[in-house]
Amino acid sequence: xxxxxxxxxxxxxxxxxxxxxxxxxxxxxxxxxxxxxxxxxxxxxxxxxxxxxxxxxxxxxxxxxxxxxxxxxxxxxxxxxxxxxxxxxxxxxxxxxxxxxxxxxxxxxxxxxxxxxxxxxxxxxxxxxxxxxxxxxxxxxxxxxxxxxxxxxxxxxxxxxxxxxxxxxxxxxxxx
Ligand SMILES: Nc1ncnc2c1ncn2[C@@H]1O[C@H](COP(=O)(O)OP(=O)(O)OP(=O)(O)O)[C@@H](O)[C@H]1O
Numbered sequence: 001x002x003x004x005x006x007x008x009x010x011x012x013x014x015x016x017x018x019x020x021x022x023x024x025x026x027x028x029x030x031x032x033x034x035x036x037x038x039x040x041x042x043x044x045x046x047x048x049x050x051x052x053x054x055x056x057x058x059x060x061x062x063x064x065x066x067x068x069x070x071x072x073x074x075x076x077x078x079x080x081x082x083x084x085x086x087x088x089x090x091x092x093x094x095x096x097x098x099x100x101x102x103x104x105x106x107x108x109x110x111x112x113x114x115x116x117x118x119x120x121x122x123x124x125x126x127x128x129x130x131x132x133x134x135x136x137x138x139x140x141x142x143x144x145x146x147x148x149x150x151x152x153x154x155x156x157x158x159x160x161x162x163x164x165x166x167x168x169x170x171x172x173x174x175x176x
Contacts (some may be wrong), residue, residue: 002175003074004033006044006168007090008161011083011134013125015107015149021097022079022158032070034050039066046140053117060085074175083130084137092168092176094138095161096131097148120135 006033010018019035026033037056045063046056070076071090078086083094095156099146100109104125108118124130134143146157 001072003072003090004169004172004175005075006092006165007071007074007076007086008095008165009079009080009083009086009091009134010095010097011081011130012142013099013104013121013130014081015111015121016080016097016099016125017154018079018097018161020154021095021148021161022077023152024158025077025161028158029165031075031077031165034067034070034076034078036063036067036082037076038116039063052114053120055113055117058082082133086136089099092142092144093161093164094134095157096134096143096145097130097157098131098145098167099125099148101126103149121150146151 008025010022010025014019016127022033023034025031039062040056040058043062043066045047045059045066047059047072048057050054070088072088079154083096102120105118106120110147113121131143131145146155148157
């Protein structure tokens with residue numbers, strides 16, 4: 001099956017603004033917002049709950065079985081902090097959102113994250129762990145890094161990605 005609409009991953013450290021971007025991008029482009037955390041919960045793609053870190057322990061095989069048919073169709077904005085598990089052939093753009101660490105601290109604090117989880121996420125952002133994972137997992141040409149420090153940046157980023165979607169469609173009239 002050929003895909004006539006692209007699949008885009010929006011990734012980054014928790015609190016960086018993935019959901020905010022994905023919702024607005026879906027609205028601007030008509031692509032489907034695929035919230036992976038929601039799928040994990042709704043379809044029980046997990047092996048239980050980690051009480052200390054307050055997070056689901058994800059069963060990645062089950063998750064992929066669940067969403068792969070949707071990815072084959074194309075037209076998804078995949079919203080998740082893990083980017084490396086999706087098959088390369090089904091991914092057209094990887095957007096890694098980045099944020100100033102003080103702003104991230106405030107956002108995670110506002111969510112009442114446990115201290116250990118907050119610190120792990122801050123370290124991960126500072127060490128640009130997800131950016132490195134994205135670059136290792138996909139062709140570097142499809143990986144872009146965008147700032148998400150304030151609301152204006154969300155708007156600019158969404159505009160830029162929506163334009164990319166238009167160009168992608170024009171460049172691939174028969175699909176990929
Ligand atoms: N660029 C931004 N400017 C100002 N506030 C932002 C920005 N991005 C996100 N926020 C705020 O930070 C909080 C977290 O945003 P959001 O839920 O979009 O992040 P996320 O990366 O999807 O997090 P998670 O991975 O935990 O789902 C929200 O309160 C949101 O309004």
